[in-house]
Amino acid sequence: MDATLVAIIAAVVKSAIVIAALLTIFAYMTLIERRVLARFQRRVGPNRAGPFGLLQPLADGMKMAFKEQIIPTRARRLVFVIAPSISVFVALAAFAVVPLGSPTAWGSSPTARAWAPLVADVNVGILYILALSSLAVYGIVLGGWSSGNHYSLLGALRSAAQMVSYEVSIGLAIAGVLMFAGTLSMVGIVQAQVQQGIWFILAQPLGFILYFIAATAEVNRAPFDLPEAEQELVAGYLTEFSGLRWSLYQMSEYINMITAASVAATLFFGGWTLGGLDGIPGIPFVWYTIKVAVVLFVFIWMRATLPRIRYDQLMRLGWQLLLPLAVLNLVVTAAVVAFDVPWWISTIFSLIVLAIGGIVYYVRRRRVEPSAQPSDEALRLALPTSVRLVRIDSSASAATARQPAEVSPN
Amino acid sequence: MQLEERQIEVEQSEPLNDEGARRDTMTINMGPQHPSTHGVLRLILTLDGETIVKAVPDIGYLHTGIEKTAEDKSYFKALVLTDRMDYLAPLCNNLGYSLAVEKLLDLTVPERALYARVILAELQRLASHLVWLGSSALDLGAQSVFLYCFRERELILDIFELCSGVRMMTSYIMPGGLQADLPEGFDAQVRAFLALFPKRLREYHDLLTNNRLWIDRTKGIAPLAAADAITYGCSGATLRGSGVVYDVRKAFPYSGYERFDFDIPVGSNGDVYDRYLVRMLEMDQSLRIITQALDALPGGPWQVDDPKIVPPPKYLISSNMESLIHHFKLYTEGYRPPAGEVYVRTESPKGELGFYVVSDGSARPYRMHVRAPSFANLQALPSMIEGQLLADVVAAIGSIDIVLGEVDR
Numbered sequence: 150m151d152a153t154l155v156a157i158i159a160a161v162v163k164s165a166i167v168i169a170a171l172l173t174i175f176a177y178m179t180l181i182e183r184r185v186l187a188r189f190q191r192r193v194g195p196n197r198a199g200p201f202g203l204l205q206p207l208a209d210g211m212k213m214a215f216k217e218q219i220i221p222t223r224a225r226r227l228v229f230v231i232a233p234s235i236s237v238f239v240a241l242a243a244f245a246v247v248p249l250g251s252p253t254a255w256g257s258s259p260t261a262r263a264w265a266p267l268v269a270d271v272n273v274g275i276l277y278i279l280a281l282s283s284l285a286v287y288g289i290v291l292g293g294w295s296s297g298n299h300y301s302l303l304g305a306l307r308s309a310a311q312m313v314s315y316e317v318s319i320g321l322a323i324a325g326v327l328m329f330a331g332t333l334s335m336v337g338i339v340q341a342q343v344q345q346g347i348w349f350i351l352a353q354p355l356g357f358i359l360y361f362i363a364a365t366a367e368v369n370r371a372p373f374d375l376p377e378a379e380q381e382l383v384a385g386y387l388t389e390f391s392g393l394r395w396s397l398y399q400m401s402e403y404i405n406m407i408t409a410a411s412v413a414a415t416l417f418f419g420g421w422t423l424g425g426l427d428g429i430p431g432i433p434f435v436w437y438t439i440k441v442a443v444v445l446f447v448f449i450w451m452r453a454t455l456p457r458i459r460y461d462q463l464m465r466l467g468w469q470l471l472l473p474l475a476v477l478n479l480v481v482t483a484a485v486v487a488f489d490v491p492w493w494i495s496t497i498f499s500l501i502v503l504a505i506g507g508i509v510y511y512v513r514r515r516r517v518e519p520s521a522q523p524s525d526e527a528l529r530l531a532l533p534t535s536v537r538l539v540r541i542d543s544s545a546s547a548a549t550a551r552q553p554a555e556v557s558p559n
Numbered sequence: 560m561q562l563e564e565r566q567i568e569v570e571q572s573e574p575l576n577d578e579g580a581r582r583d584t585m586t587i588n589m590g591p592q593h594p595s596t597h598g599v600l601r602l603i604l605t606l607d608g609e610t611i612v613k614a615v616p617d618i619g620y621l622h623t624g625i626e627k628t629a630e631d632k633s634y635f636k637a638l639v640l641t642d643r644m645d646y647l648a649p650l651c652n653n654l655g656y657s658l659a660v661e662k663l664l665d666l667t668v669p670e671r672a673l674y675a676r677v678i679l680a681e682l683q684r685l686a687s688h689l690v691w692l693g694s695s696a697l698d699l700g701a702q703s704v705f706l707y708c709f710r711e712r713e714l715i716l717d718i719f720e721l722c723s724g725v726r727m728m729t730s731y732i733m734p735g736g737l738q739a740d741l742p743e744g745f746d747a748q749v750r751a752f753l754a755l756f757p758k759r760l761r762e763y764h765d766l767l768t769n770n771r772l773w774i775d776r777t778k779g780i781a782p783l784a785a786a787d788a789i790t791y792g793c794s795g796a797t798l799r800g801s802g803v804v805y806d807v808r809k810a811f812p813y814s815g816y817e818r819f820d821f822d823i824p825v826g827s828n829g830d831v832y833d834r835y836l837v838r839m840l841e842m843d844q845s846l847r848i849i850t851q852a853l854d855a856l857p858g859g860p861w862q863v864d865d866p867k868i869v870p871p872p873k874y875l876i877s878s879n880m881e882s883l884i885h886h887f888k889l890y891t892e893g894y895r896p897p898a899g900e901v902y903v904r905t906e907s908p909k910g911e912l913g914f915y916v917v918s919d920g921s922a923r924p925y926r927m928h929v930r931a932p933s934f935a936n937l938q939a940l941p942s943m944i945e946g947q948l949l950a951d952v953v954a955a956i957g958s959i960d961i962v963l964g965e966v967d968r
Contacts (some may be wrong), residue, residue, distance in 0.1 A: 190706040299587040303609065303949070351692070372772060373698060456772045457700025459950045460609060505689050536836040538822040547800075 150257045151322035159263040167268055168241055175403045176206030184451050209396075216392035223297030224389065232295060233394045236288025236401035242402065243281040246274035247411040248336050250421045250433040266434065267336070274335035275327065278412060280318060282367060285405060286312040291388030292398070304385025307460055309377045314467040315366040322359035324480035326416045329492065331352070339420035345492070350417040352492040353480050355499035357417045359471055361447075362411040366463065368400060371452035375460055396508060407441065414440035417478035474502065560833040566921075582610055584790030589952065591620040597694065597956060600937075609949045614941040620939075621967040627707045629927040633736060633892070634660050637924065644929065645965040647690050649684040650719070650741060652909040653732035658813055659903040659914035660734035663882025664868065665898040669860045672736035673815045677852045678749065679732065680814070680905075681845040685756070686715040687908035687960075688838050688845075692763060695835070698892055699776050704766055705885025711759050714752050721748060735869040741937030753846060769840070777832035777920055781943040781955035791942070792935040795910025797959050802828030806905035814905075819848045829952075831958040838960070867894050893922040902930075908934050909960055929968055933961040 159333040178333055187194030220229055248264035271277050284307055293305020326349045327333060330341035338495035342348055350357045354382060366373035375385075413418060418440045458466070478499065485495045498510065585606045590600035599620035605613040610950070618668065625644055629637040630684040641656045642649035654676055670675075693708030716726040721742050723731040731738050759805040767773045788801040797807055806823045824840035826833030862869045866885040875882035904913040910932025919925040936959045944955045 175672060190703045192706060221802065280919065297586060303587075374700070453703045454766075454772065456767075457950075458772055459776055459948060461948065462775050536824055536826045536833055536840065538840065539825045540822050554592055 152263070154402075155260050156263045157288065160268065163264075164245070167244060170246060171241060171404055171407070172400070174402050174407060176210060177398070178403045178407065178445070179209070181445075182452075185446065186447045186453055187288060189450070199502050213393055215217070218392040219389070220299055221389050225297070226296040228291050228295035229389075230394075232288050232292035233290065233390065233397035233401075234288075236285060237397045239281045239284045239402075240401040240404040241289065242407070243278050243285075243408050244411070245417065245441065246271050246277050246335050247408065247439055248339060248420060250334050270334060270336050272337075273333045273414070274334050275323065275338070275416070276415075279316070282408070283312070285318055285401065287536050288398075289386050289403065296386070296389035298389050300384075301388045304375075304388070308369065310384060310460075311369070311373065311375060311463060311467075312368055314464060315363045315471075318359060318363040318467055318471040318475050319367055321411075321472065321479055322356050323416055324362055324475075324479050325353045325356040325495070328479075328482050328486045332333055335415050335420070338416055339422060340404045342419045343422055345535050347492060348417060350421045352495050353417065353478070353482070353499065354496060355474065355502055356482070356501070357413070357479065358477050360413065360417070363446065363467070363471055364413065365451065366467065368405040368447050372455040373463060374457065375463060405491040406445065408450070410441045410444035411437075413444050421527065453535050517540050566875075575850055581640060583607070597961055600956070600961070600963055600966075602940075602952065604949070604952070606949060610763065611944050611947055611949065611952065613953070614944050616937060616940055618937070618963070618966050621963045623964065623968060626927050626929060629924055631923065632819075633922045634663075634896065634924060635893045636887060637927065639728070639730045642730055643964060644725065644931065644968045645687075645907060645909060645912070645933065645938045648683045648908045649729055650679050650732055651687075651905065654680050655729060655905040655907065655912045655914045656813065657734045658905065659901050659916045660896070662901045662903055663899060663918050664734070664894070664914060664920045665897075666865075666868065668734060668736045668863060670742075671859050671861045674852045674856045675741050675861065676814050677816065677819070678849050678856070679719075681849045681852070682715050682718060682749070683753075684845050684908045686712045686841055689715075689840050690742055691908075691957070691960045693840060695954070695960075696767060698953040698957045699773070699792050701767065701773070703772065707759070707762065707766075714755070718745070718748050718752065720966065721745060733869070737936040740861045746853065746856070749849065752793055753850055753853075756846060757843075760839070764839065768836070774832065775949075776954060777835055777958075778830060779828070779948055780800060780831045780951045780959065781945065782828060782830045783939055783943050787942060788829065788939060791939040793910065794932050794935060795800055795840065795906070795908070796912060796958075797835050797926050797936045798961045799824065800834035800837045800958075802827045807904050807911050811904055813903070819851045821847050833956045834958040837942060874879075875966055895922050896919060904930070907932060909962065909965065910930040910936060929965075931965045931968055933959075933963075933965040935967075937961050937966055 183205075184194040184196075193204045194202065196202040198208045206511075220226055243340040248270070252262055252267065252270050266384065289308040289312075290305045293301040293303075293308070296302070306397045326338065329345070329349055330338040331342065332338060339398040352469040369375070390398060397479065412438055414437060420440075421437040421446060423436040482495050484490075574869070587606060588601065589604055589606050590601040601620060603617060604611055612764065613733075623643065625640045629640055632640065636651060638656060638705040640852070641652040644652050658939075684911060689708040693705035693712075696702075696704035696708075697910040711861045719729050720732070721725050722745065723729040723738060732763040783797070783801050784801050785801040788803060793801075804823060804825050805857050807813070808821075809823060821844040824837045824844070866882065867889070870889055871879075871882035871885050875885050877883075896918045898918050900917040902913055902915045904911050906912070911930065912932055913930030915926075915928040916924050917926040940955060940959060943959075944952050947955070
């Protein structure tokens with residue numbers, strides 16, 4: 150058969166598989182998140198539908214499908230209907246370049262390569278992901294704006310500002326890895342890690358932390374879930390959406406999360422590789438899944454633990470802390486790569502920066518916050534000076550304060 | 560229609576900027592159906608971007624007419640209405656009402672009832688503060704704290720259920736004492752709670768008090784100056800957070816509070832963080848009071864020995880003619896306090912809860928007015944949040960700890 154034809158058929162089939170798989174994973178990701186979150190919060194979580202609640206996503210999906218899809222009277226109808234699809238489209242498309250295994254997993258003939266476990270080995274893969282995740286903001290902004298609801302609009306504006314700001318930090322944070330790898334291809338980055346014998350998180354701990362924070366903001370996860378902050382904006386840009394359109398937004402959020410986790414696994418944790426077992430069919434996919442699952446678990450963990458950051462603080466964090474650190478990391482990495490010094494120089498630099506950060510945080514906290522005011526013995530808390538315990542001799546005050554204010558029965 | 564008129568009214572009174580031109584503002588309607596207005600508070604917010612230019616609270620969505628209804632009930636029966644005002648602290652409402660009626664009747668309750676009331680009121684304060692802590696943390700996105708707090712609150716509600724058979728609307732404290740004696744196992748259950756709770760409180764401190772994100776979201780947010788707090792008639796932690804040393808339990812001791820050794824936490828900045836810490840430290844003090852009261856809890860009667868005020872025991876009703884008559888009279892007519900008016904103030908978890916009861920000598924209150932702390936504290940909200948960001952509004956609402964059932968009563 151013609152190699153081009155094979156490539157086209159393979160691409161179509163693999164796309165279909167990836168889309169179907171992502172939709173399933175999304176559904177089960179919601180279940181996992183709810184169950185894990187429930188564990189954090191000493192609840193049980195959904196466990197009624199099927200064994201361990203395994204049919205819950207199905208039930209949810211059916212419920213969503215049969216719900217009325219309300220279009221508010223003040224909505225811009227066309228945009229309102231299209232917006233959720235934009236979000237889902239870019240979320241699904243971004244996943245195309247994520248490698249789930251080696252491109253030569255089934256051999257190196259053109260046919261075998263066409264069926265390799267990734268949809269497309271684009272030589273600018275990471276740029277492609279960044280580009281599409283920037284587009285994701287359109288779905289949210291258009292959806293929020295077209296709802297004709299003030300809360301939605303506020304959510305959309307927050308989202309726009311947040312994504313634009315953190316896009317920059319993400320780009321700079323992963324630039325260090327790209328320099329080490331010397332390629333923008335996702336497959337190339339994994340292979341570079343194999344060749345150099347390290348995971349890039351070892352060389353780029355600072356880059357990883359910056360990436361992780363920025364990615365959390367980029368995919369609107371807690372504590373950066375401002376666009377849909379339910380306690381402030383009801384549901385943000387989602388407020389007016391119902392039924393399947395609502396679930397499309399949820400879908401895009403979760404798929405974005407999975408993509409962000411996949412990028413982290415690929416760039417910093419060696420993607421599908423781990424040790425010598427990689428040759429056995431199926432094993433690379435297991436490694437990949439485990440790595441992504443760990444990152445996703447951390448996302449859920451953060452959601453269970455941290456309070457939400459405020460909008461202006463989010464901006465400050467992005468522009469005044471993450472961005473300068475990312476630039477610094479970039480410069481040092483560039484020097485390490487350019488002068489061909491060993492990779493651990495950049496590790497040491499990263500650790501020094503993190504240590505300084507930790508010390509500054511600790512010292513500032515000590516200065517601004519508690520100054521060890523002794524309070525209740527049992528608690529032994531270092532409390533801020535702003536609050537103190539006042540001791541009142543109640544018998545004395547009772548005597549002086551009794552007389553006025555009280556109206557006696559006449 | 561009325562709603563639209565109101566909104567127009569708000570929009571027309573938009574503040575002007577320095578050049579005298581109208582600012583480009585947006586009016587949004589926060590509540591009454593909103594996840595974090597703690598019930599059915601409605602805030603009409605005028606926003607410039609995300610900055611609050613003007614805030615107008617609109618209340619009355621939970622109007623229950625409790626004060627008016629009380630005029631149509633005998634003193635004995637109006638008690639159950641008070642449960643439903645601050646539904647997070649029904650026992651404290653019961654206590655305030657009972658003290659007012661007892662003052663009208665010039666009654667002195669037995670020692671056992673006095674101590675039991677203090678224990679229950681302080682447990683109720685803990686339960687109420689736990690709901691406040693959980694919900695205000697939830698408002699700022701720390702959702703797990705909410706469920707941890709409810710876990711401990713459930714233990715307290717179990718104690719109430721043990722006493723009265725009901726978790727929330729207990730009506731357990733009544734004019735003349737308690738509805739029933741403290742049950743067997745009460746002491747053990749409270750002590751078990753006392754042993755457990757400090758550890759849990761420590762966990763909350765660990766989760767929030769020194770958490771950078773929490774401090775960023777609360778420190779310096781929604782400040783309320785001491786003078787303003789007094790002017791608005793704030794009380795409770797909202798007032799103390801601003802640095803005013805005023806606690807009814809110390810200033811006008813009631814129900815034997817003067818016998819217990821406890822301190823009053825007082826803030827200084829009047830921001831959300833100080834109000835938060837004041838309440839957190841109050842929980843410690845409540846534990847101290849409960850421990851002391853439990854150690855000193857005497858035996859003996861738990862009600863006044865007056866069948867005209869409290870119903871006679873069930874076993875007497877079926878064997879004693881006079882008791883049956885008392886029972887019948889009490890439930891059909893009730894007692895008639897001498898004509899007069901009283902005002903009794905108590906420190907509820909929300910602040911100064913006052914009961915003003917007027918008697919005209921009949922079996923029903925001529926007038927009952929409740930000085931609701933949530934209502935007074937809510938007045939200070941607009942001045943706190945104007946100039947702050949939208950996200951701070953929920954922090955501010957959480958920090959004044961209002962219950963709309965009490966605001967609208």
